Amino acid sequence: MTMNNGMITYSKTGKLNVPAYPIIPFIEGDGVGPDTWKASQGVIDEAVSKSYGDRRKVRWLEVLAGGKGFHQTGSWLPEETVRRIKAHRVAIKGPLTTPVGKGIRSINVRIRQELDLYACLRPVKYIPGVPSPMKRPEDIDMVVFRENTEDVYMGLEWEAGSAIVRKIGDLVQQEDGRRIRSDAGIGLKPISRFGTHRLVRMAVEYALEHQKRSVTLVHKGNIMKYTEGAFRTWGYEVAKKSFGKSIVIEEDLAKEHGGKIPKGKIVMKDRIADAMFQQILLRPGEYDVLAMPNLNGDYMSDALAAMAGGLGMAPGANIGNGYALFEATHGTAPKYAGQDKVNPGSLILSGAMMLDYLGWKEAADRIRKGLLKAVEEKRVTYDLARQMQGAVEVKCSEFAAAVIGNL
Secondary structure, three states: OOOHHHOOEEOOOOOEEOOOOOEEEEEOOOOOHHHHHHHHHHHHHHHHHHHHOOOOOOEEEEOOOHHHHHHHHOOOOOHHHHHHHHHHOEEEEOOOOOOOOOOOOOHHHHHHHHHOOOEEEEEEEOOOOOOOOOOOHHHOEEEEEEEOOOHHHHOOEEOOOOHHHHHHHHHHHHHHOOOOOOOOOEEOOOOOHHHHHHHHHHHHHHHHHOOOOEEEEEEOOOOOOOOHHHHHHHHHHHHHHHHOOOEEEHHHHHHHHOOOOOOOOEEEEEEEHHHHHHHHHHOHHHOOEEEEOHHHHHHHHHHHHHHOOOHHHOEEEEEOOOOEEEEEOOOOOHHHOOOOOOOOHHHHHHHHHHHHHHOOHHHHHHHHHHHHHHHHOOEEOHHHHOOOOOOEEOOHHHHHHHHHHOO
């Protein structure tokens, strides 16, 4: 580790160089964000201290976004925030407000697009003792790779009756012969070979590195043939071209390998999105890594989180080439703001993912074990306590203290 004035660097060979005392920007978030961030920061700092003593330490740098950014600078996402995250390469954030149906565009989406954080990584693994609607929740151990920059999330949509909607409607009728209703809003859904290739490549690399059994492409290609169907085609394309010696296609498994996965290889398969929703409920143990377009990934990762205890315990990361932003996956829950009430588990576990990314795995593992122990002791926040027999309901800060006590 080099000091390098606290700046994390990224080499031409794709290696992250992390100093002993890195500067990490953080956005505390809106609503319950300040509560969960304070709790999570304490856990992260204590885990690093217990793991490395004075040899390593995170130096936190607050940057502004959301309501706090708007109130202090007049901008929901100040340029200075994006500039600092780019400079320091790794950041962490709480939930940010996104209005529904009107108002500002999603700040989360803007940050992902500004930094080209093309992969949303959502690991979902059941935590023993956490309430689950599943009969066998222990079978849930999946990692979602959600394409983060394309699909309908690009924000290419226009209001009904607008000039551009009329032009698009006229163009479709002239070129395709079909008519779009005049009172319809219109959105575009771009999915590219480039975007698909780099997402699926990252998913396969992850599966190989972590010795997973399979990567599944999840799509609605039977209906949207030239977007999601193309995602499937291009996903297999990059898998065969770049990882041909390390994968076996599912349809070849039975006829060429007797139904058994060859040693050292992973299975590439695909599923229609609606069928996949059934599969994660009925046969979760058959799936390891899921790669999918943006909208499918949003739905699927939230459904998986519900199966494993809810969004309060679901971590997430947005990864690009040399940049990473770790985040709570739940919303701002404004009615609980400032009450020291909500579950900080999502952000705490996202912090553990951040430490993994930095190469500080001892501290990351310490956090996960500490959180597991707190749940095992049934000292949990209200969302879990109301579903766990014999649980002791604790505040957000008290749950963090319980995790720290088990580090």
